[in-house]
Amino acid sequence: MKRILTQLLNLPEVVVESSIEEDLILFLTVSKKAKSAVCPQCGKKSEHLHQNQKYLVKDLPMGDFEVILNVNRRRFKCKICRKTFNEELDFVGARKGYTHRYAENIVKQLINSNISNVAKNNGLTDEEVNSMLEDIAKNVLPIDVSNLKRLGIDEISLVKGQGKFIVVLVDIDSGKLIGLVKERKQIEIENVMKKWGKEVLEQIEEVSMDLTGNYKNLVHKICPNALVTVDRFHVTKIIHEELNQARIAEKKTASSLNVELREKVFDSLKGNKYTILKAEENLTEKQKEKLDIIREASPLIGMMHSLKEEFRNLFDRSEDLGAGMLGLIDWLKKAEPYYQKSVKTIKRWFGEVVGYFERKTTNGVVEGINNKLKLIKRSGFGFRNFRNFEIRALLSWHYNINLAR
CATH class of the missing domain: 3.30.420 (Nucleotidyltransferase; domain 5)
Structure with missing residues (x-):
């Protein structure tokens, strides 16, 4: 039975010495197989047992049974340097009431939940769960940024x-x-x-x-050696925002037109935000038909849409810094009457925006x-x-x- 429980426990170099079952709790008395330990002071092995120190540690459950380990962290005395020391136990931290793998399991649960729920589901306090989270973090933090470019x-x-x-x-x-x-x-x-x-x-x-x-x-x-660049996503975003604001303004302006024109403009623009913001090449046939109606009903939105597409193509197709810069300068001249806010912002960030054409760095990641x-925020x-x-x-x-x- 002890051999089977040792196999089920599956902790390297650890053996089960005895077991007790009580109210779906399995108490396992465990110790390390080795009869000696290495002195941290002089590096020599010692078999001179000085003291047994037993304490309870929570481990992963076995089926329906909660598992509590009665751990014997032995204390040895070194015959070389005469110092006493505790043996190293790889599966549990010093003065911790849970195994490493138990803490890892709790933290894994936290990815899709929050501290209070995880604590409640596992019969723990919020403080205990938080402590496990901090323990696991010590293995990771601070993050290694030595290769950051x-x-x-x-x-x-x-x-x-x-x-x-x-x-x-x-x-x-x-x-x-x-x-x-x-x-x-x-x-x-x-x-x-x-x-x-x-x-x-x-x-x-x-x-x-x-x-x-x-x-x-x-x-x-x-x-001091970094080039600052602006991601094309953020530049495109301000153009999309200005185009959508123009769409909304056109709907409001339509109220001053005669009934026939008002209905034509209003109906074409209502609910078609993504038709004009989405890349034209990715539109469905039905959306393309709607776009044609929008262009006919509102020449302003039609022109702004064409400029938006031209801007996207500029970033997609420019092969080098020179071509991209010249293309952007040309676009800014044509777009200024229609995209005043966006043009002003791009001019202020011109050097950083054209940096994209040279390095093609995107903030998509x-x-x-x-x-x-x-998602992590919502799950918590x-x-x-x-x-x-x-x-x-x-x-x-x-x-x-x-x-x-």
Whole structure:
């Protein structure tokens, strides 16, 4: 029976010495197979048992049985240096009431839930679950950024409707989250990035960001060799926003037209936001028919749509910096009467926008990470504790629960 339980327990170099069943709880007294331990002071093996120290540790369940290990962490005395020491137990941390794999299982549950639910489902307190989360995090944090070359910076809302944003830092080449900053203040971002060390900051070649303007000066300040580029996604986004605002304005203007024209314009524009924003080549036949109706009913929207498509094609087809820059200059001249706000913003960020044509860096990976962060946030029913959210987010990219010990 002890041999079978030892096999079922499946802890390397650990044997079950005895067992007791009580109210669906299985108590297993366990110890290491080895009769000796290595002295941490002098590195010599010792078989001189000084003391037995037993304590209870929670482990993964076996079927319907909760498993509690009565662990014997033996204390030895070294005959060489005369020091006493505790043997190393790979499966449980010092002064911890649970095994490593039990903590990993709890953290795995947290990916799709929240601390309170996980604690309740496992008969734990919120504090115990939080402690396990912190323990697992010690294996991962701080994140290794020694190979960071291209950095993506973006932001998401942590608490919806409260204007509370956090900054997201991403290694574009690895496609992984490498940091979160609890506020958009430059000093907060600077403090987080400086922890990476001067050598890492100096090796960063490119930083891709949106058009907020809050981070450009900071990057120039602490990443002296980095080229700042603006992702085409964010440039396209401001053009889409201005086009949609024009669509809404056209609907309002239609009210002053005669009944026939008013209905024609209003009906063509109503509910067709994505018809005019979606890439024309990806439209269905029905959507293309709607687009033709929109162009006929509103020449303004028709022209703005054509300019939007021209802008997209410019970024898709430009093969080098020179061609892209000349194409963008030409587009800005034609678009200025129609996209005044967008043109003004692009001109202000011209150098950073054309940087895309040279390096073709896209923030698509950052957007993907942002979407995953939002899922983590929703699964936790929102996070008011930034540290809790930060750990869970970083573990999602840097801790493989299936490969953990």
